[in-house]
Amino acid sequence: MSKPSIGFVGLGAMGFGMATHLVKEGYPVHGFDVFPASVDRFKAAGGIPASSLQESASDKQYYICMVASAPQVQSVLFGEGGIVSALPQNATLILCSTVAASYAQSVATELQSLGRGDIHFIDAPVSGGAKRAADGTLSIMAGAPEAALESGRFLLEAMSDSNKLYLVPGGIGAGSNMKMVHQVLAGIHILGASEAMGFAAQLGLDATKTADAIKSSDSWSWMHENRLQRLLEEDWHPGASALTIILKDVGIITTSARQNQFPTPLCTTAEQVYLSALLQGYGTVDDSSMVRQYFSESVMKVSNTKPAEETAEAQQLVLDMMELTNLVAAAEAISFARYLNVDLKQFFTLVSDAAGSSRQFMTKGLEMIEGRIGEITGSETINDAIVRLEKAVQKARDLHCPLHLGNAAINTLFMAKRAGLGAQSSSSVIKVFGSE
Amino acid sequence: MSKPSIGFVGLGAMGFGMATHLVKEGYPVHGFDVFPASVDRFKAAGGIPASSLQESASDKQYYICMVASAPQVQSVLFGEGGIVSALPQNATLILCSTVAASYAQSVATELQSLGRGDIHFIDAPVSGGAKRAADGTLSIMAGAPEAALESGRFLLEAMSDSNKLYLVPGGIGAGSNMKMVHQVLAGIHILGASEAMGFAAQLGLDATKTADAIKSSDSWSWMHENRLQRLLEEDWHPGASALTIILKDVGIITTSARQNQFPTPLCTTAEQVYLSALLQGYGTVDDSSMVRQYFSESVMKVSNTKPAEETAEAQQLVLDMMELTNLVAAAEAISFARYLNVDLKQFFTLVSDAAGSSRQFMTKGLEMIEGRIGEITGSETINDAIVRLEKAVQKARDLHCPLHLGNAAINTLFMAKRAGLGAQSSSSVIKVFGSE
Incomplete structure (x- = not known):
């Protein structure tokens, strides 16, 4: 036939x-x-x-x-x-x-x-x-x-x-909603890849070595690994994925979030940085060029001259920043998905093997989806996570390095702490997005 | 003697x-x-x-x-x-x-x-x-x-x-704390002046007429009125107040906020935009040049060709955006001041006649300080405020206009709504900053 x-x-x-x-x-x-x-x-x-x-x-x-x-x-x-x-x-x-x-x-x-x-x-x-x-x-x-x-x-x-x-x-509409909540992660992680690499450059770290450390750590994201080569080589014109593409997807998310009156602090933060870059003429340029919003020349030009111990400390700041930003990103995406009645098990399966994936989503995100949150012995608490992230954010500030997502993430953790969740496991940050 | x-x-x-x-x-x-x-x-x-x-x-x-x-x-x-x-x-x-x-x-x-x-x-x-x-x-x-x-x-x-x-x-330390919480307002309103004028330009509104409307409205801020002439005339080199000055003050605030693990979403958002501008070479330029982060040429070049009704509608979006951003700014400053045990009556008196002043602080801020919050007949609710701000933020998004503070403000209002405060008076947004 x-x-x-x-x-x-x-x-x-x-x-x-x-x-x-x-x-x-x-x-x-x-x-x-x-x-x-x-x-x-x-x-x-x-x-x-x-x-x-x-x-x-x-x-x-x-x-x-x-x-x-x-x-x-x-x-x-x-x-x-x-x-x-x-x-x-x-x-x-x-x-x-x-x-x-x-x-x-x-x-x-x-x-x-x-x-x-x-x-x-x-x-x-x-x-x-x-x-x-x-x-x-x-x-x-x-x-x-x-x-x-x-x-x-x-x-x-x-x-x-x-x-x-x-x-x-x-x-x-269900398919589009599923894609949309997946893109919450993608939209944040794309900027996150640039934020991590830009922060590393401002810290004077070697780009390739830092990227390798990210890949094998709890800070890993699919987007970081995928965008890395283009980011390092500044292979941007035209590049594989123009800024306007992710900006369009993120616009669908934030518009829908507003219609649902649901907070998306990290995704909105990413969107505002994308819009700023658009105004600067980056619309048709590959989205890994967002690293320019953090560092004004090629991150490959940085040559690390720090002793080993100092290098390890600086690198840890990048890892902590990225890990905890991805943690809050997971909370934002999962809470929004739940609010939209998206099937969370299917969402988890889909993300696991797609562009929105991250180590944090796979571990802490699963805890959130399965409801394994609250006061859990042996888990890092929100208070502990704050201490780690605070060091990274303060260092970026001392270096005059923008850290859009890191700051949005720490403010979300502070909100959670102010809501009385400080002693709970770090994945409990999802509670600050409400539970109705 | x-x-x-x-x-x-x-x-x-x-x-x-x-x-x-x-x-x-x-x-x-x-x-x-x-x-x-x-x-x-x-x-x-x-x-x-x-x-x-x-x-x-x-x-x-x-x-x-x-x-x-x-x-x-x-x-x-x-x-x-x-x-x-x-x-x-x-x-x-x-x-x-x-x-x-x-x-x-x-x-x-x-x-x-x-x-x-x-x-x-x-x-x-x-x-x-x-x-x-x-x-x-x-x-x-x-x-x-x-x-x-x-x-x-x-x-x-x-x-x-x-x-x-x-x-x-x-x-x-008490004097420095008082100055610092005052600067929370100043640091937000300086960017707010540029955000409002940039948004107005993107809407195709006449700069001078919009500014006049702001001055006589609930959206008034001392900083907007003070920076306006320099902003319009682009009298920036060297200008009366270099970006690095407010950036230094804001750095004191966000560092202290982190030490206290207290959320300052709007002030931190402003700081990140200031840091981005610093990276673009605006450090020694007058802070009213921040309008460039929203509109790429002089806002005076915009010539409004819209009919009267459409003009009024567009202008209302600017006013709503600025008013509600200033409302959340007041909540952020007052909650942080309270957390630091700053004398709130003295804080109110000081701000009333200083650079951090705004109509919102004078009215809704006073409600917050005096504890006149909660479910109050006749007051605009958080839900109502969200509806107004959502229209403005969506319009900015449709125009591809960054709206850093407007987005941070609406996310804070969404957080308040998700915490169950939607039906309370808009000044109740202060509760989302915690009450311990």
């Missing part, structure tokens, strides 16, 4: 990989993009070029939308000559763009009100980067009514790694 | 005004500064030049120290050829530099351990700017043992406005 035709819109870095992977799998993929050059490139890779949105959608029982943002989705789906009006009866429409859950829900509503409730709509944001997109090994977080999931499942499976397709309970 | 000789060190902007005012009052003032040009200028203004620290101090029963920072104080008082070793028995030593309370206390301890407990030491930081220094109308916050205050009082009175000499109970 021949494979069904697929319509596809959005042939950017991610979309191109996804579409060409489906081509390799034997699907006739009709691709469209507003940039004709992208369509040409897709044709050269074996895809079928569509000359318009309508053409990409007409007679396609399956359609995948991978444009960059909610306004673009709105335009390609519902604008004049858009996809929805061209799709046949009972078509399956998979939205892989990262959008707010409330926006995904509004698409479902609009389909109904246009009399196109027949369309099987799936909210299925992805994660993993361009390479995994091209390999068909993405993480996909898909939420939809059962019938829609059943209909589109073979395509979700074709694009994802076998153990990284998450069918998220909760219907339309 | 002839007036006694006064020794004086630190003839910078403030010190020069203070010293020459004493000259005008008929005191023989022996002035020293590390910059010979400053000493020459002092001589030209009628002062008596001292060729060394020792010369400025020997045989002087009264000595005033107005150098810029604690390390400088340490050096001029206790370094080789320093002041303390030259002062005669029972001399009165007035420290007007802004330092941490803990540092002022360490000076008293060191005097004792050097066998110079005979010296009447007064911890007396000042506020009011260069003009009021020259006019002898400064605000002075003096703390010391009774005998020392008695001995130095005539000099404190000569330099201060008749109703702005605050004899702060609590001995050495």
Whole structure:
């Protein structure tokens, strides 16, 4: 039996990989993009070029939308000559763009009100980067009514790694919420990688050695390891991940947090630094260039002349700062996920093997998810954590080094202490985000 | 009876005004500064030049120290050829530099351990700017043992406005603590002035008209009114108040806050933006140049083309943002002052007529100080305040405008809401800073 035709819109870095992977799998993929050059490139890779949105959608029982943002989705789906009006009866429409859950829900509503409730709509944001997109090994977080999931499942499976397709309970919006709370971690850790490396440079530490120490420590984050080479080599133009990409995701988070009146002190702090960098012209530059917000030249130029003991002490400050920032980041992400009724076990499994991962999330985050918090013998307390972080933050201040996340983290720990949680385990900091 | 000789060190902007005012009052003032040009200028203004620290101090029963920072104080008082070793028995030593309370206390301890407990030491930081220094109308916050205050009082009175000499109970350190908690407000409002004007520019609003609206509203702050002309005219080089000055004061606050493990989310946020600007080369530039962190050209270049209704709406966002940021700033300053056992009534009186003042402090701050918080009929609730601030913060986000303080403020309000305070009066936000 021949494979069904697929319509596809959005042939950017991610979309191109996804579409060409489906081509390799034997699907006739009709691709469209507003940039004709992208369509040409897709044709050269074996895809079928569509000359318009309508053409990409007409007679396609399956359609995948991978444009960059909610306004673009709105335009390609519902604008004049858009996809929805061209799709046949009972078509399956998979939205892989990262959008707010409330926006995904509004698409479902609009389909109904246009009399196109027949369309099987799936909210299925992805994660993993361009390479995994091209390999068909993405993480996909898909939420939809059962019938829609059943209909589109073979395509979700074709694009994802076998153990990284998450069918998220909760219907339309649930996938987007899952992606969003994952991005809370990603959004903080991306700045965190730069903050740690910038602080290390201000301390006069060797960049590579410090990075190695981070990798094998409780301060490890996926983002630090992933961004490191680009950060060190200043491989930024254009770089693999423009600042505007994470800024868009973080904007979805903070907007949703405000709608839910939920505090996200670290993610908001990261966002404000990203916006400042945008104002300085860093929008299209790789996000590892955020290290410039902490150190004004290449961190590779620092040559450590300190004796071994002093070096170890300085390095410990970087590790402590990063570890405890990641701890508070885990608390922020998990508390927000819980507030949104995200399945926390699934969230943990997903993060463990994705870009938002960190050693702190894997250990202390698990304690938070399993409720193993409070006064626990042998656990580091909030008071103890404060002592370690305070040393690092004070040292940065003495060096006139900004430490945006470190300061936001210590203020959150202070809030926890003022709320009477000082003697509880450090993972109890999650309680300061409320418990209703 | 002839007036006694006064020794004086630190003839910078403030010190020069203070010293020459004493000259005008008929005191023989022996002035020293590390910059010979400053000493020459002092001589030209009628002062008596001292060729060394020792010369400025020997045989002087009264000595005033107005150098810029604690390390400088340490050096001029206790370094080789320093002041303390030259002062005669029972001399009165007035420290007007802004330092941490803990540092002022360490000076008293060191005097004792050097066998110079005979010296009447007064911890007396000042506020009011260069003009009021020259006019002898400064605000002075003096703390010391009774005998020392008695001995130095005539000099404190000569330099201060008749109703702005605050004899702060609590001995050495109490004056510095009072100044410090005042500077919490100053440090936030200086950035706040730039944040409001930058946000207004991003909204396409006329700078002068917006500023006028701020002045006559609940969003008024002394700092906004004071910095406005320099901000609009970009009169920054050298400007009247270099970024490094407020950065030094804010560093005293955040260091002390960390030592006390007390959260100062807004002041710390301001500090991080100041440190970022320092890294960008703004250290010696006037602090009203912080508007550049929000808008990349002169805000005067914005020409409003919006219809009246839209203009009013946009302006209201600026007013709401500034008002509610100042509300949370008041809560942060007052809660920290209370934690440090600062006399809150005196704090209120002092702030009312000083650089840290704001309409919010005068109204909602007074409610906090007098304990008129909780569920109060007719008061705006935290939930209501959140709704107003959320609109402003979201609009800034849509415009890609950083809003450092506005975001820190709304996160603090969210924390209060999550702690169950949503239905209480907006001034109840102070409770989130703890109550022990």
